[in-house]
Amino acid sequence: MGNIFSISLSLDPIITRCSDCATGQASYICNLEDNLHALQAEVAGLKELRSDLMSRVRIAEDEQQLKRLNQVEGCLSRAETLINDADQLIVQSPQHVENLCMGCCCSTRPRSSIKFGKKIAKKLQEVKDQKKNGDFCGVASKPPLPSATERPSEPTVGLESNFNKVWSSLQKEQVGVLGIYGLGGVGKTTLLNQINNKYHDITHDYHVIWAVASQDRPIERVQDQIAKRIGLSIEGWKSIEEKAEDIFQVLCKKKFALLLDDLWERFDLTRAGVPLPTQENGSKVIFTTRSRDVCCQMQPNMDNNFRVECLPPEKALKLFEEKVGSETLRMHPDICKLAEAVVEECAGLPLALITIGRAMASKNTPREWEYAIEVLRQSAASVFPGVGKEMYPKLKFSYDCLPDERVKSCFLYCSLYPEDHLIEKDELVDCWIGEGLLDEHANLSSARNQGHFIIGSLIDACLLEKEDKYSVKMHDVIRDMALWIAGESEKEKFFVKSGVQLKEQPKAKKWEEVTRISLMDNQIENLTEILECPNLQTLFLGGNDLKVIIDDFFNSLPMLRVLDLSSNMNLEELPVGIAKLVSLEHLDLSFTRIRKLPVELRTLVMLKYLNLEWTRDLEMIPQQLLSCFSKLQVLKMEGCGYGCLLVLEEMEHLKYLKVLTLTFRSALELKKASRFNKFFSCAIEHVCLEDFRDSRSLNFMALAKLQYLCTLRVLRCMDLEEVKIEHNIIEGARCFHSLRSVILEQCNHLRDVSWVTFAPHLEELDILECKGLEEIISEEKPGEVTELKGNSDLFSKLEILRLCHSLKLKTIYHHALPFPQLKEIYIIGCPMLKKLPLNSNSAKGQRLVIVGDEGWWKDVEWEDESTKIAFLPSFRPSIFYEMLDID
Template sequence: MEAHKKIKVECLQQAEALKLFLDKVGAETLDRHPDIRKLAETMAEECGGLSLALITIGRAMSSKKTPGEWKYAMKALRQSAASVFPGIGKKMFPQLKFSYDCLPDERVRSCFLYCCLFPSGFPIRKSELIHCWIGEGLLDHLVSSVRNQGEYILGSLIDACLLEDVRSDIVKMHDVIRDMALWIASESEKNKFCVKAGMQLKGQPVAENWEDVRRVSLMGNQIESLTQVFVCPNLLTLFLGKNELKVIINDFFNFMPMLKVLDLSFNINLDELPVGIAKLVSLEHLDLSYTGLKTLPVELKVLEKLKYLNIEHTSNLKTIPPQLISNVSKLQVLKMVGSGYEWLVEEVECLAYLNVLTISIESLSMLERAMMSLKLQSCNVEAVILKLLKGSRFLSISALANIQPLDFLGVYDCEDLEEVKIERAEIASAGWFRSVTLIKLARCPKLKDATWIFFVPHLVKMAIHECQDLEEVISEDKLSEDDKLTENSNLFSELEAFDLQKLPKLKTIYRDALPFPQLKEAIIKECPKLRKLPLNSESAEGQKIVIQGEEWWKNVEWEDECTRYHFLHSFHPIYL
């Protein structure tokens, strides 16, 4: 029986899950009111195909005889099953908890519980989760080796079916598994959580015993201001991302002396930080990405333990006090890609412990200076955006061959750019393209094609937006004879998603049909001249692909009727 092998038990398909749930609710309850059956169908979907949840919750709902009871239970279920059904935790979670108990050690179990801080169904970026684990001290502090440790733990959680591997860079936690994690945390003496993520809160929550709380998540709400002081002497992690914050009073951080991880990301209306942030003397991880900040307070200089600073995609951030970056001397991770701040090579050179860097480059002279930087050559540059390169009709990216391990490359807002070039021999010898998984081209109105993508063997996601003159993604005419003779049969073999939007002249993606063994999602929007996709009946065989688009779908020229039928149910319309 090969009992030593692990066999993954998949979640039930929608029809099977619904039948199981309705059986457990029973006909007597379902027939009490015409609305109940429809509510039951929706509740079954919330269980996500997990048999144990369908059975346990179905039985619990068998005694609920009015639509009002069902509606209340539905709303509460989206927050936590254990909160609405008394005793359900003790009935359902101990069986699920077996996977948790079998995890290798306490470190891995703590990393798992940390994931319930994110809202229900939230796509969690693997690299950012690992950095949070590092910041709170769940992993070792040497970033150069600890990333591997984090990836190993993620693999263990995925193998145990406690996390879902959504994409190569993203995981999710099943809603019922998240409920179990919250239940475990509530039962633990040392893991004190306050999780009110995704609950549509308008203001700060009122809670008891803040003194004992170690982790707080208010992610994904509608909180506009933080005007009440939290007294949290033992707080280690505070998630405030994806709110509508405009104001944080100066005293807000006064009584959080142990705080190590602070996430304020995706608060686009937050244009300044309180000077009281200087009180966070233990802070190691600060995420300010996708905020409306115009500058950083000079008080950040006193955060002597800060090791991670993320100011990515802060387009309003035009100034940073002189020597602020270089004075935060313990920084190991500095993420600046997409920031409005024109970073200084000299300041980065002063960061002796810097190990991870992401940057935007806005001129050819800055690109040349960056390429000469010893710091850039010695640390891990994970993302580069080239943007606003005025007057450049042709751009050679061969100079980036020495930057490793580059994961994301973007080319944005280059109004004169007609072609991106590479020197094939240099790229082949350096092996640089082997690390790139994400590419985005945006707002380059004169760009004709993106043929250089042909030489990116491990591409996972590709996005091309608002390139008005782009006619082809990969041009056959620009491939050399050698390229055609030794055509890369692995082209797009690892591609999981592509996103093509506002390309009015786009006619082809690639000349021939290709296998897409990993493709999960394609978005094609406002590409009126695109008539043929690089697909045949064998493309993405065995994969469920979602193709989103508009009316152009009706005019697609399929290779044959078999191909048309194969992808008939893949299309989901986007309504403008």
Template sequence: MQPNMANNIRVECLPSGEALKLFEEKVGSETLHMHPDIHKLAEAVAEECAGLPLALITIGRAMASKKTPQEWEYAIEVLRKSAASVLPGVGKEMYPKLKFSYDCLPDERFRSCFLYCSLYPEDHPIEKDQLIHCWIGEGLLDEHTNLSSARNQGHFIRGSLIDACLLENIRGNYYVKMHDVVRDMALWIVCEFEEKFFVKLGVQLKELPEAEKWEEVTRMSLMGYQIENLTEILECPNLQTLFLGSNDLKVIMNDFFNSMPMLSVLDLSHNMNLKELPVGIANLVSLEHLNLSWTGIRRLPVELKTLAKLKYLNLELTIDLRMIPQQLISNFSKLQVLKMLACNVGCSLVLEEMEHLKYLNVLTITFRSASKLEKALGLKKFFNCVIERLMLEDFNDSRSLNILALANMQHLYSLGLLRCMNLEEVKIESNKIEGVGFFHSLRFVYLSKCDQLRDANWIIIAPHLEDLVIINCKSLEEIISEEKFGEVTKSKANTNLFSKLKILHLICLPKMKTICSHALPLPRLKEIRIKRCAMLKKLPLNSNSAKGQRVVIKGEEEWWKEVEWEDESTRLAFLPSFKPHVI
């Protein structure tokens, strides 16, 4: 169905010299030198891009693998013909030429995965794992004997789309997004070649839009609008994906899903006013992927047990969820992915029923007591799962945590400690320092309201940590103590402490004095944010820290004036980095 794309798009174009330089940079010198004719042919291809940066980049990447003059001559022919099929009002140098990069994708599977990304709103950050699981739920990937193999193929396709400059990495590579012009081009392809998508552009919806041929639609995206009520039955017998996330949904009528027998992917996430699911959701007998994260639902209806094909269930941050019927989770016999991080329902239910989930492979979960964590660690099925994200919250039955008890979670990439008010110590034994690097996958650590903790020494065993956020820990005095730093240095186990760190946020830490007593290289550092840490006078920086990086340091101006520097050259090096914190 035709999206609204009547508005012209204004794009600044490059002069011919700069355009050719950018194009050749993307093609690469190896290809350019494969044959003496290719240089001249490259000029002709670059000329067809009409100075449009995105066309130069995407077509340049597509031509990087073309090693013969014949392939280049064919590309010129295709690009010159493409001007005849332009979208009215957009300009001949736009979508048809960009489509060349789409046509150069390896096969139809890659192209289908690319077009699927256009269902997300303009400039919308797309969580990469969520995207891949949608591809799996829609059946866009090959048949695989296990989830790990399917996800690996998804990552390969995602990487190929990034290499082709049709997607771009953002937010530390955890998310991707489509450039707005690339998305418009994708939607143009959808319209031009009669793919049955329904995507509304450039409008603010408060109710379901009208369409002449609902029965033809295979994918529908109504994300990011202000839709409050779904009170009409849609006859969509061929619909496979429905995105309703990030609306103001309050009511979904019981019969809304009655005529969607083929629906396999349903996203209702980020609708905090949605308190109840309609019992009619039980009619979605083909559903494989259900995302209810960030919704206000209070209970899961027992009728969900009819969803016999469900493989993916996301209940993360359902903070109002009070009740999941007994045996409901275990009834999803094909379930492969269960996401319950910060779900209000406790972990006991999951631990009791997960033994019946033969195919469960990926799990995110919150533990609210040391005893329940200890119980889980004794379950074989728990350790057979890929634990990707873990939160320890409201630990009030323990003063100490042995962090190495989690060391077997080889795929753990996010760990949070929240409101562990009695926790005084996170232990890491000195004789284990030689084993620094237990948590090879750990990328994100979040500590909040752990008021008895005085240090965060245990972080030294996470060698690939990228994001460290510590908030409202009243007694925290240092992150890495002098003693622990000495042990690490002596053992030579991790001489490049924080070598992958990109983000460091320290907020409301009234006793914080030291991050680390020694200056660190921090070669990947991008941002430091300090707020309400009045006693923190020195940063672990010298003139060699973060070499080549554009580091941003955010904080209060009064705090910045009091910072003590290693020497004058360090102060001058980081003076341009400061940005005052704006309340």
């Protein structure tokens, strides 16, 4: 029995297992091995399917720039999970297979085997299902366009204020088109980058599009960039019009910001398919250009055009130090100071600061830095790495875009003047005329107008800087670039050593090739060697200490057309050899101490321009000499010591004379002058009345009739008490029509200057040391002034008013005036002038500056409190203006 019992006990587990197999779960054990083999096969197939799908996705993403579909992403993710899970089950399977017995229909661990078998069966079905769902016709599509794409940029120095102004303007609803202009290399593109990235960082309202305009086919190229940015295919487009239609259909439904970099001409937004920005659509167009003219054409409202200026000294130094590196600057205690001199020569232009800063990063001795300063001062910066190959070519694009060779030559001519030199526009144009750079015109006025038009074009191209309405200047780096261009040219050969403290006549290797020489603003005393320049056309020698010019100096200059000897205050005599300059058309002897003109000048029959202004020592001009200059068009003699009446007699024979400036030294002389035809037929631009001693009352009738008179000086007329203008002259339509500037100095008995109210376009009024003057416009005469002009027109064009050291002056005008153009008032040494003709509406909208003594300013009596509040910020103490040359 015991044995039987024992057997029955040993059979219980088997019976239990067989009982389990008899249930519905037995199949998980019986089919385990088959399911495992099937799972391995299906997983292998899923892996192949996943690999093929991934290959298709990579091609779509990498080559076609598409984005994978979400369902494809989900499929790949699920397949990855299934494969990982299945691989883990397969790895675990051997131990479960070992538990199988009785032909794999039973297990020694039935519960574990059933559980594992369930997992295998389930995973097998999931893999099969995944394979069925993994068949895709397309795996990717075009990605949604981001609102803005961030652009790479470096940290900037000094552009913060520019950015803040531009960004602030862009926030205004009424601003749709905004221009940014300035010199090449000044930071316009960097500023546009910052605007792009600002849009990227803070707003998703705008679809931001960046496009670079090219000089070649700008519309087509910008259209292609816009199309790419908004997801349009450019394939199949045949014309600008077709592109424009497609672009317009997309952009008219978007609020966009189009950033156009580097425009060289007006860009026609409509033709390109860009909807014009309006307050309704809220879109923006922001562009950069080197040309102010392009700005005006794109956006006539100049309030919405911003000029990027060069960096101020402290910002310029910071940028330069960043590029040089602090380690180099610490190599020697002198280098920091020398670095400041290098920065000064770069004149705040970021491109120059960066390029030269990098070039100096390896220079760690003071001598290397001293050499760099010397090179920069001699306008030879092309020796620096990156300047001649990178910096100048970038700047030269502005030069290349000038309309023709004439304008290019006029631009290069400006580099003859020294660094930071204020170039008078009229002087420059007269030199261009003398050189023959302008068109042949029927009259001098047309030629001058063309010259001023070219100056305007150069200002618009940011190749010249407007200093004031009378003068321009050239940025130091632009000047260096111009000299580099001239040096590379086969046709233009310059020798320029202006403002470099030369004490002796310089030498050059190839004088015969030189076409223009400038030795202005040096300390040369003697010219003792013959200048052999057979092709020379312009010679600038002004602003030196010349005493001696040998007679033979001019012997070998047969082509010379322009000669400037002005501002040589020690030059008392001209060499007779000047007669050899048979091609000379322009001769400037102003501000010299020459005592006579040599009779040999008769040979200068081509002369068209002669400037003798402020040659106070000139006492003798040989008879009939001036009449020998039969082609003379311009004769300037204001401040000349030689009597004007003798000149006027000869001028009657100069049929081409058009422009004249004169000085009269008595009322009788002025009266006699009005009898000459040339006095009224010429364009008399400047008149000086000086040292009158023969009259207490002066009639300005003759002067009032001068159609082109723009400057009138009345100097040291000590006895003059009153100026009269006859009533019939006052009523004339063109009384003092062109008069822009009046200077009265040391007229101690003059009581008022009411006559200036009849100069409708007066812009500058200077009254200096008129110690008896009590009022500008007399209260006894306002009746006729008001009757003819009306208070609102008085001084309506006045920009500058200077009143200095007129001790009795009490009144400017007895009522407040609007002064719509007034910019500067100087009142110095006028202690009795307590009230100004200002109210809260005067100079409204203008940035008025009032310069005066602090004690005087405290005692000013204001019309009301609002006027006082309005003008208190305008005051500047006169201590800062004591050295101002107000003449």
